[in-house]
Amino acid sequence: MKEIIITCCLALTSLCCYSQTQTGGIRPGEIWPDDKGIHVNAHGGGMLYADGTYYWFGEFKSDTTSVALDGVTCYSSRDLVHWKNEGIAMPVMPVGSYSDIESGCILERPKVVYNKKTNKYVMWFHLELKGKGYAAARVGVAVSDKVTGPYRFVHSYRPCAGFWPENMPEEYRSLQVKADDFKEWWTPEWRKAVEEGLFVRRDMEGGQMSRDMTIYVDDDGKAYHIYSSEENLTLQIAELTDDYQSHTGRYIRIFPGGHNEAPAIFKKDGTYFMITSGCTGWAPNEARMFSAPSIWGPWKQHPNPCQGEDAELTFHSQSTFIFPIAGKKDAFVFMADRWTPKHPSDARYIWLPILFENGLPVLRWMDTWTPE
Incomplete structure (x- = not known):
């Protein structure tokens, strides 16, 4: 009987693998086997297109913990359906190395961009130092x-x-109100203080908090770091230096106190669109959408771009990146993660094509779709 059960399980696994890769289509939420038949392990990921090939970078998750024990993985594909495992692109350092990226740190949402001036590939990621929870709120560069x-x-x-x-x-810069002045958060007085830069002033000397993040390279080659800051209460958009390896110091705040994370951005017909999520830990919530005529704003909020069943939960997922399909006009793919914190490596990928209605992005569930 045991042998029969095992045989059936293997058969079902094979069918799942076949449905995702052999049909030539993308099936959101399904197991996505790589060239070795193993579910792609590239969570919180981003995409880079180079020389006719897509490169998918993401967090390598273990079966039991979400801390980084291996590092950042890379997969390659020419059709967005069949993926080759290129291995660990950036390994974490051994235990006892005392590196910022020592094994056991928290390393999330890696994004890779290419710098034409230096001919280097630059990776950015959210980093939390080992053993310190989410207190460090740093950004890392490789x-x-x-x-x-x-x-x-x-x-x-x-x-x-x-x-x-x-x-x-x-006038906000010189205010003397401090975080310690508030015994309780979430009161009207506290919210007003947050909007007026309470945490910006607190973190002025040591730098702004940086958690969920993405990197965007504009048409003119300028690159920007977009990240959840100020205790995850406010998004910030910061300009990067010409080599894409640090910040220039120019930045803005987006919707102070709005509690946004998981930013994903793209541009269509001169308008910048950004999709984010609320802050509910590993649990899904309703997506938010914003637009602006310039990366520097002004940014305007729109209704949830998701439509249909489970739209209020972003189809049980959270945004991570948006990328264009090479050679196709106005064809963009929304990448999101369906987290499984009790079994991190089994987290699934929700990829959907972005549709447009009345000039605004729309996301609808599709059981299967093709890049063509």
Whole structure:
């Protein structure tokens, strides 16, 4: 009887593998086997297109914990359906190395961009130091001469230390209200203080908190770091240096106190669109959408872009990245993760094509779809 059960399980696994890769289509939420038949392990990921190939970078998750025990993985594909495992692009350092990226740290949402001036591939990621929970709130940077790595860790830090957001009014900068002045959070008085830069002033010297993040390279080659800051209460958009390895100090705040994370951004017809999530831990929530005529704003909020059943839960997922399909006009793919914190490596991927209605992005569930 045991042999029969095992045989049936293997048969069902084979069918799942077949349905995702052999049909030539993308099936959101299904097991997605790589070239070795193993579920792709690239969570919180991002996409880079280079020389006719897509490169998918993401967090390598173990079966039992979400801390980083291996590092950042890389997969390659020419059709967005069949993926080759390129291995660990950036390994974490051994236990006892005292590196910022020592095994056991929290390393999330890696994104890789190519710098034409330096001919380097630059990886950015959210980093929390080992054993300190989510207190560090840093961003990490690594570089490589090859797209698949290995990536060499450069540094980690909090962004824009010593700089004021350029859209923060002068009168807010000199306010004397401090975080310790509030015994309770979430009161009207506290919310007002957050909007007026309570945490910006607190973190002025050491740099702004940086958690969920993405990197966006604009048409002119300028790159931007978009991240959840100020205790996850406010998004910030910061300009990167020409080599994409640090910040210039120019940045803005987006919807102070709005409690947004998981930013994913793209541009269509000169308008910037950004999809985010609320902050509910590993549990899904309703997506938010914003648009602006410039990366520097002004940013305007729109209704949830998801439509249909489970739209209020973003189809049980959370945004991570949006990328264009090469060679196709106005064809963008929304990447999201369906987290499984009790079995992190089994987390599934929700990829959906972005549709447009009345000039705004729309996401509808599709059981299967093809890049064509």
